[in-house]
Amino acid sequence: MKRHMLLWTALLCLVLPLAGQAADFQQVAREVNADLAQARQERQATQEELMAELAALERELAAAKAELGREQSRLVAGQNQLADLSQEQTRLESNLEGRQAEMDELAGLVRAGARDMLALAERSPVTGEHPGRLEALRSYQDQERFPGLDDIKQLVRIYFQEMTATAGVSLRQGEFVDQAGVKTSGELLRLGGFNTIYRNGDVTGYAQIGPGTGRLLAVGGALPWQVESSLEAYLSDESPAVYMDISNGGALSRLSRQPSWWEQIMAGGPLIWPIMAVGLAALILIVERLFYLGRVHANTDRLMDAVNRQVADGDIEGAWTAIKSQEGRPTANVLKAGLSLKGFPPEALKSGLTEAMLKEMPRLERFLSTLKVLAAVAPLLGLLGTVSGMINTFHVITAHGTGDPRLMASGISEALITTELGLAVAIPILMFSSMLGRRAQHVVSDMEEKAVALTAALVKSERP
Numbered sequence: 524m525k526r527h528m529l530l531w532t533a534l535l536c537l538v539l540p541l542a543g544q545a546a547d548f549q550q551v552a553r554e555v556n557a558d559l560a561q562a563r564q565e566r567q568a569t570q571e572e573l574m575a576e577l578a579a580l581e582r583e584l585a586a587a588k589a590e591l592g593r594e595q596s597r598l599v600a601g602q603n604q605l606a607d608l609s610q611e612q613t614r615l616e617s618n619l620e621g622r623q624a625e626m627d628e629l630a631g632l633v634r635a636g637a638r639d640m641l642a643l644a645e646r647s648p649v650t651g652e653h654p655g656r657l658e659a660l661r662s663y664q665d666q667e668r669f670p671g672l673d674d675i676k677q678l679v680r681i682y683f684q685e686m687t688a689t690a691g692v693s694l695r696q697g698e699f700v701d702q703a704g705v706k707t708s709g710e711l712l713r714l715g716g717f718n719t720i721y722r723n724g725d726v727t728g729y730a731q732i733g734p735g736t737g738r739l740l741a742v743g744g745a746l747p748w749q750v751e752s753s754l755e756a757y758l759s760d761e762s763p764a765v766y767m768d769i770s771n772g773g774a775l776s777r778l779s780r781q782p783s784w785w786e787q788i789m790a791g792g793p794l795i796w797p798i799m800a801v802g803l804a805a806l807i808l809i810v811e812r813l814f815y816l817g818r819v820h821a822n823t824d825r826l827m828d829a830v831n832r833q834v835a836d837g838d839i840e841g842a843w844t845a846i847k848s849q850e851g852r853p854t855a856n857v858l859k860a861g862l863s864l865k866g867f868p869p870e871a872l873k874s875g876l877t878e879a880m881l882k883e884m885p886r887l888e889r890f891l892s893t894l895k896v897l898a899a900v901a902p903l904l905g906l907l908g909t910v911s912g913m914i915n916t917f918h919v920i921t922a923h924g925t926g927d928p929r930l931m932a933s934g935i936s937e938a939l940i941t942t943e944l945g946l947a948v949a950i951p952i953l954m955f956s957s958m959l960g961r962r963a964q965h966v967v968s969d970m971e972e973k974a975v976a977l978t979a980a981l982v983k984s985e986r987p
Contacts, residue, residue, distance in 0.1 A: 626669075630669055630670055633663065633670040633674065633675055633678060634663050634664060634670070636678060636682075637660050637663035637664065637670075637678055638660075638663070638664065640660055640678065640681060640682060640685070641657065641660040641661065641663075641664075643685065644656060644657060644660060644681075644685070644737075645657065645732060645734065645737075646732060647685060647689070647716055647732065648713045648714075648716065648717070648718060648719040648730075648731075648732060648739075649684070649685055649688040649689060649713070649716060650732050650737045651697065651699075651711070651713070651719060651730070651732060651737070651738070651739040652688070652693070652695070652697075652713070653684070654736075654737030654738060655737075656681055656684075656737075657736075657737045659677065659681070660678075660681065663678070685716070688713075688716070689715045689716030690715065691715065692712070692713065692714055692715065693711075693712070693713040694710070694711070694712050694713075695710075695711055695713075696708065696709070696710060696711070697709075697711045697739070698738075698739070699711065699721055699730050699738070699739035699740065699741060700733070700738060700739065700740045700741060701723065701726075701741045702728075702741045702742075707723055708723075709721050709722055709723030709724075710722045710723070710758070711730070711739070712757075712758060714765070714767055717767050717768060718767050718768050719731070719739060720754055720757070720758065720765070721739070721741060722754075722755075722758050727751060727754045727755050727758065728741055728742055728751070728754070729741075729742040729754075729768070730742065750766045753765055753766050754766070788940065788944065792908060792911065792912065792937040792940075792941065794904055794905075794907060794908035794911065794937075794941050795908070795940070795941060795944055797904055798901055798904045798905060798908075798941065798944050798945050798948055799944075799948075801897050801900055801901045801904065801948060802901065802948040802952075804897060805894055805897045805898070805901075805948070805951075805952045805955075808890045808893060808894055808897075809894065809952070809955045809959070811890070812889075812890055812891070812894075812959045813959070816887070816959065816962045816963060816966060853880075853883035853886065853887060853966060853970055880967070880970050880971065883967075883970065884967065887963040887966055887967060888960075888963055891956060891959055891960050891963065894952055894955065894956040894959070895953075895956050897949075897952050898949045898952040898953040898956055899949070901945045901946075901948040901949035901952065902942075902945045902946055902949045903945070904941070904945050905941045905942040905943070905944060905945020905946060905949075906942065906945065907941070908937060908938065908940075908941020908942065908944075908945070909938040909939075909941060909942045910938075911937065911938075911941075912935060912936070912937030912938025912939070912941065913938050915937065916935055916938070
């Protein structure tokens with residue numbers, strides 16, 4: 524409104540000079556008053572409109588403030604509810620983490636139990652009756668698969684199955700793989716959780732679970748005769764006792780991998796041949812000496828009694844005949860030399876008998892020194908083989924290091940086997956050499972005894 528008044532005043536100031544010239548001032552004043560009245564009316568109307576708008580805005584503002592208060596209350600309630608929900612979420616997440624940890628722990632326990640059972644089932648003879656349980660136990664090791672209640676029940680059932688089966692003996696007809704690798708069938712006897720015995724016709728032996736397959740495999744290698752006869756007698760219900768391997772197959776595996784005595788000897792390398800040649804030569808000499816010394820020492824007491832009787836009776840021809848019955852033996856040769864000196868002085872008789880005994884000594888001690896040399900050579904050859912084997916071992920270590928002990932096994936076997944073989948040859952040679960030496964000395968003592976007895980008999984026969 525003030526703006527309209529200023530506008531009219533400005534117009535009036537502009538128009539007055541002109542109005543004074545063109546029209547009457549009164550007329551202009553009336554017009555100005557009329558305009559002023561109209562402007563006042565418009566101002567009044569505008570003020571009323573503004574007041575109405577102001578009242579409406581105040582009402583709207585009051586309503587907005589009331590709505591704002593309600594929304595603020597709802598916001599506070601929502602915030603409180605959000606805080607409660609956040610606390611509940613935290614509690615539930617913590618509870619979930621605890622439950623998840625418990626479930627993970629339970630799953631770990633189930634997998635560990637399945638893993639332990641799998642390790643047991645791969646060696647247990649019961650698996651031969653239930654080969655499918657190996658795959659079932661391996662499925663527990665899948666980390667992406669959570670074991671459920673059915674899986675736990677199945678694992679418990681396998682455990683009870685193993686415990687029940689290992690507490691008894693089972694006899695059945697079943698399939699197994701024989702020593703030639705051929706799938707066959709026969710009579711299978713399971714002895715608890717220790718061993719499975721098979722019989723296929725005349726063949727009897729032990730069977731083990733194949734690694735990772737669950738199939739029964741016949742244990743390779745020949746069994747000792749007493750073990751095989753025990754198995755046959757037990758299967759035939761002829762004996763209540765049977766050989767068992769309580770080491771879960773360890774003894775059977777060792778038995779199946781045990782080399783023969785000839786294979787062990789051949790592992791000693793090329794030096795086993797001279798050692799065996801020494802042993803063979805010593806064996807020939809020992810047999811010859813045993814036969815010779817046993818033959819020359821036989822019946823000398825009976826011969827001496829006969830010669831003494833004939834000499835005492837003056838029957839020298841009869842004494843010669845008695846000596847000829849054992850001609851060639853050392854004692855007989857000594858007695859023959861003594862009879863040939865009949866009538867000579869005692870000193871000459873003693874000298875002749877001593878000379879005869881000295882002639883027989885080389886025959887009695889023949890090859891004894893050779894046996895002693897062979898007894899010394901055999902361990903020296905074994906020691907040479909030990910040195911050779913250790914040299915080969917060090918060559919392998921130089922070339923390949925010590926990472927794989929199997930690479931060094933050949934040299935170590937050569938070193939140990941040659942030493943063992945050398946001692947095994949030398950010890951009996953030494954013992955037999957000592958025994959043969961004592962036997963030869965015994966023959967010499969017997970000759971001396973018979974020589975003294977003949978001397979006494981001849982001296983007595985010369986007296987009146």
